[in-house]
Amino acid sequence: MKKKTSLKEIAAHLGVSKTLVSMVLNGRGKEYRIKEDVIKKVEKAARELNYQPNKMAQSLRTGKTKTIGLIIADIANPFFATLGREIENEAAKYGYSVMFCSSDENPKKFKQQIEIMQRSMVDGFILSAPIGSEEQIGALNSAQVPYVLIDRYFPNIPSNYIVVDNFESAYNATKYLIQKGRKRIANVTLNTKLKAMKDRTDGYKKSLVDLGIGADGSLIKEVSFSHSNQEIFNVIRNLTENSKTDPVDAILFSSSKIALMGIQCLLKLGIKVPEDVAIVTFDNPEALQICSPTITAIAQPLEEMGKKSINILLNQINNKEGYESKCEVELKTEFLIRNSCG
Amino acid sequence: MKKKTSLKEIAAHLGVSKTLVSMVLNGRGKEYRIKEDVIKKVEKAARELNYQPNKMAQSLRTGKTKTIGLIIADIANPFFATLGREIENEAAKYGYSVMFCSSDENPKKFKQQIEIMQRSMVDGFILSAPIGSEEQIGALNSAQVPYVLIDRYFPNIPSNYIVVDNFESAYNATKYLIQKGRKRIANVTLNTKLKAMKDRTDGYKKSLVDLGIGADGSLIKEVSFSHSNQEIFNVIRNLTENSKTDPVDAILFSSSKIALMGIQCLLKLGIKVPEDVAIVTFDNPEALQICSPTITAIAQPLEEMGKKSINILLNQINNKEGYESKCEVELKTEFLIRNSCG
DNA sequence: CTGAAAGCGCTTACAG
DNA sequence: CTGAAAGCGCTTACAG
Numbered sequence: 001m002k003k004k005t006s007l008k009e010i011a012a013h014l015g016v017s018k019t020l021v022s023m024v025l026n027g028r029g030k031e032y033r034i035k036e037d038v039i040k041k042v043e044k045a046a047r048e049l050n051y052q053p054n055k056m057a058q059s060l061r062t063g064k065t066k067t068i069g070l071i072i073a074d075i076a077n078p079f080f081a082t083l084g085r086e087i088e089n090e091a092a093k094y095g096y097s098v099m100f101c102s103s104d105e106n107p108k109k110f111k112q113q114i115e116i117m118q119r120s121m122v123d124g125f126i127l128s129a130p131i132g133s134e135e136q137i138g139a140l141n142s143a144q145v146p147y148v149l150i151d152r153y154f155p156n157i158p159s160n161y162i163v164v165d166n167f168e169s170a171y172n173a174t175k176y177l178i179q180k181g182r183k184r185i186a187n188v189t190l191n192t193k194l195k196a197m198k199d200r201t202d203g204y205k206k207s208l209v210d211l212g213i214g215a216d217g218s219l220i221k222e223v224s225f226s227h228s229n230q231e232i233f234n235v236i237r238n239l240t241e242n243s244k245t246d247p248v249d250a251i252l253f254s255s256s257k258i259a260l261m262g263i264q265c266l267l268k269l270g271i272k273v274p275e276d277v278a279i280v281t282f283d284n285p286e287a288l289q290i291c292s293p294t295i296t297a298i299a300q301p302l303e304e305m306g307k308k309s310i311n312i313l314l315n316q317i318n319n320k321e322g323y324e325s326k327c328e329v330e331l332k333t334e335f336l337i338r339n340s341c342g
Numbered sequence: 343m344k345k346k347t348s349l350k351e352i353a354a355h356l357g358v359s360k361t362l363v364s365m366v367l368n369g370r371g372k373e374y375r376i377k378e379d380v381i382k383k384v385e386k387a388a389r390e391l392n393y394q395p396n397k398m399a400q401s402l403r404t405g406k407t408k409t410i411g412l413i414i415a416d417i418a419n420p421f422f423a424t425l426g427r428e429i430e431n432e433a434a435k436y437g438y439s440v441m442f443c444s445s446d447e448n449p450k451k452f453k454q455q456i457e458i459m460q461r462s463m464v465d466g467f468i469l470s471a472p473i474g475s476e477e478q479i480g481a482l483n484s485a486q487v488p489y490v491l492i493d494r495y496f497p498n499i500p501s502n503y504i505v506v507d508n509f510e511s512a513y514n515a516t517k518y519l520i521q522k523g524r525k526r527i528a529n530v531t532l533n534t535k536l537k538a539m540k541d542r543t544d545g546y547k548k549s550l551v552d553l554g555i556g557a558d559g560s561l562i563k564e565v566s567f568s569h570s571n572q573e574i575f576n577v578i579r580n581l582t583e584n585s586k587t588d589p590v591d592a593i594l595f596s597s598s599k600i601a602l603m604g605i606q607c608l609l610k611l612g613i614k615v616p617e618d619v620a621i622v623t624f625d626n627p628e629a630l631q632i633c634s635p636t637i638t639a640i641a642q643p644l645e646e647m648g649k650k651s652i653n654i655l656l657n658q659i660n661n662k663e664g665y666e667s668k669c670e671v672e673l674k675t676e677f678l679i680r681n682s683c684g
Numbered sequence: 685c686t687g688a689a690a691g692c693g694c695t696t697a698c699a700g
Numbered sequence: 701c702t703g704a705a706a707g708c709g710c711t712t713a714c715a716g
Contacts, residue, residue, distance in 0.1 A: 004460075018703090057708090060693080061693080061694050075423055075426050084442075100426075100440070117439070120439065260632055287629030290633050361688080362685090404712095696706090
């Protein structure tokens, strides 16, 4: 790579000091009452030499990198990819760039990624923190590193966070299924202690109880995070084979990644949606609109989540809020009724 | 944010020089024949003080950031998201982090993003370059910045690039449709001069001619990059309404984003796949496997593309290859036969 | 075997 | 109105 032109070079070129050049190129020429023609001269030279300030040097000096670190479970997952895009857009508005890492819900990897990004001196983090990373998040607190949690949080650790009303959303979705006349409603979820997932299942259970149907533990199925097609297939078959004697007539999926695989399984098994089984899922990837039938979904407000997370983070970075007061944001989801529930 | 411990601090703490600490923490203690017990002592202190080297300072000194810049059209697009994940994984193996930007195929935005990343001193780029960015890519050449193009390239600009055999893939897909007995085969593509897209349409045309059906320009439909649902709907309706007199019995989509919307339109219009219209599309998002019928697809080798791009880029960065010899890689796609062609 | 010093490219008090 | 100097936190010749 060729060397880039530096402040020193353009100063030498013009016969003025680096100080002066730095001041005018930072737009503070007026403030320092540099002569108008000198300002012009410097700006012209910078343009001609295609001067690009070296951010490493700036950061080292100022302590700010204008970079934020985004760690999510998997950037290939449409939920996180779309959220990532919203975060990128909002960050760009304020001149921030974003580095990303996929932690695969692995707390060891997550910890390493935080450390790498800290060495890179990111100004703050947006984190989708996996189970097992509690200690790491606590460490961020003690070090007073600006961060905001997204999609999930730890009730025991004071944090800025942005989540959706998982309990309510699941509650209402289940209620909707019941009102559609469904009685044997299953919940397929991840075998994780993530509060978000637990809340969804709790909302589902509460709804069944409140509406007089009663929760049946055998209808709650957990699959592992790195679920295989086979694992999901077994779960779906199990639920629907039972159904010969005791029909499962609806499934609430707690994650669209599982739902997408589940729908494939239903197809393979020749089970009809919504005639045999009604379906509702969390998340709203595009795929849900092209199945037949289209799938009713609980959509998260990704744009709002992206914007809010950046705004809260930048407030922290710029220290407008103290480190004591935490922003705890719970957003509403949108229930998109399509054709999978009759 | 609290201040982190620096080399100086741990040197002072131990009563040795920064030089020494730097050497042992870079694992070069032996090389400099530092006494074993001193090495131990330094390492212990670093651990206890949770020392994290400041990358800004390292980079400023060494001129390397161990960061690469990834600019693609849109990280929310599953094709790029999955590719991004592969790139992230491969980069991590070599200790590189990745910054990403979505250019939306906008050359102005693309240029700005390159400049921002250059200021951040990324060691190199992986770029999905939009039409109109030729000059920018040329500038990278003259500045001898390491980069590799991905998904598309400019025939007139010598570059490292990784693409797939778009012409062949479209040729064979079209041939497949013809062999399935289809005669009126449409191609829905993007209205862009991107070589990748042109090649796909050219392969489609050549196939029709070679197999004696002949290409019919009126069956090639272009939609804008920022296509609306309405625009695609009109295109699909147009193709299928014509079909009453002169039936379109197959569609080759040049991009899965369009295909996904197109499939929704076919559904709305009550057109049966594959009875009325057979479908093949480029790209292979998960969604294609959950429609009924499942959609036959031309899958790109994303993992290989990710790995190769990093490997070529790192070779450039480490100067193993001169800047003169370019790596021009064309990978094969995989034709995944599913149920959308009868 | 270890340390003092220079320098990467900036910004920012401080001085005049 | 402008400049000389210090310093951000490292690494790396150089010296002994």
